[in-house]
Amino acid sequence: MFKIKVVKTVTGKREEKKEVLRQALVKAAGHRISKLGLGGLRARDIAKDAGCALGSLYTVFTDIDELILHVNSNTLSKLGVVMEAAARRVDSPQDVLVALANEYLKFATENRNIWAALFDHRIPEGAGEPEWHVAEHLVLMRGITIPLARLLPTLNENQLAVQARILFAAVHGIVSIGLHGHFVAVPRRDLESQLTQFIKRIIVGYQSSSNKVDNIDLENE
């Protein structure tokens, strides 16, 4: 049993403080978004909430967008946890898909603004979001792929990945438009049962022999 001496600086006060500040800023931004939505976010407010000067924000993040990115990263992490927990509560692949969809609806309903920020946030101009953050969105796929593989045993990995994205996108669309008021919304109390019914229909479609998955080559995407 040896101790590795990682101690170069005895205190390491600088990095420690910076990390504390980073967390405080992400937390403050998260609270603001939760309360007021992405549109209600102000650099000055975040700094005040986090107890630092306006300029300090820019010593930790290059701009507000990067800060929002980290808030979204946290949200995806939380979402991943509840989705995986939901998947574990049932057994059959059918039930898992239904449970995942309803858990997604539940999370979106109970965390409206912070969830909406995941999809409302737009990177300003040229370069898109960093690779690591794009990859984080895959937590939304992971839970879906496993039950899907059991329902569609003839698909290879790439084909499964595509089907998972399509199914997630459909569910996301229903939840998104269901909660947003673009249309006369589906009554909130019906949304859950409609979503369940929708998933069941898709599953029936998967199992229909007259409607097998096309054998399109998806290898080289």
Next chain:
Amino acid sequence: MFKIKVVKTVTGKREEKKEVLRQALVKAAGHRISKLGLGGLRARDIAKDAGCALGSLYTVFTDIDELILHVNSNTLSKLGVVMEAAARRVDSPQDVLVALANEYLKFATENRNIWAALFDHRIPEGAGEPEWHVAEHLVLMRGITIPLARLLPTLNENQLAVQARILFAAVHGIVSIGLHGHFVAVPRRDLESQLTQFIKRIIVGYQSSSNKVDNIDLENE
């Protein structure tokens, strides 16, 4: 004494000019959004493109959001036209639904920014969008309801309306996430066939006797 102004303005030059300016502003804003997206819209640019002073914009619209609203109104109108045309090109309700979905994908692909503005635009604070504009979104439903009624003959009008919204939302989600880069996207050339397959599966689900539409009371929404 009071004079009643029984004026019949012979020329009506004022309203005419105002209408011309209104059109010019909407057109200019539309072009900017098409090229640069909602985020690239600047009041000063719009005014310059429309050939008026910055302040004139605010004599026609109360703010930029109202102008965007009118751009979106135009977009919905165009979308409605192509969707109805697409529906008329085929016969069976199955084919109509497939055609509508693919037409929607096509429109979104070919008019990315102006289409995205329909859903990206957020009204700033309290009061939501005006009633007349919310109602315009129903053009997206109209084409769907007719074939759906033939596939689901037991549903009443309200239930059909709900199913149409659910189906549209699912398609919209697939198109939206398919075109956006949140995830490693489904390859664009596969999106159309995936969408077609998806619609066919849903239709199979509709027709499955083991999965009838729940008899939830949807009357009082």
Next chain:
DNA sequence: GAATAAAAATGAACAATGTTCAAAATAAAG
């Protein structure tokens, strides 16, 4: 047609907000 009144167009000024930077404060090293 000229004079007058009403309305609209104008663009400078204002306010809000993201970002930068020279100066002050703080931490690390000697």
Next chain:
DNA sequence: CTTTATTTTGAACATTGTTCATTTTTATTC
């Protein structure tokens, strides 16, 4: 404790939506 390096600070800057006093245009009256 002194010196040096780094960080924090908040005033200043740049951009952008919106307003408003002034100017210009349009309509009405004689």
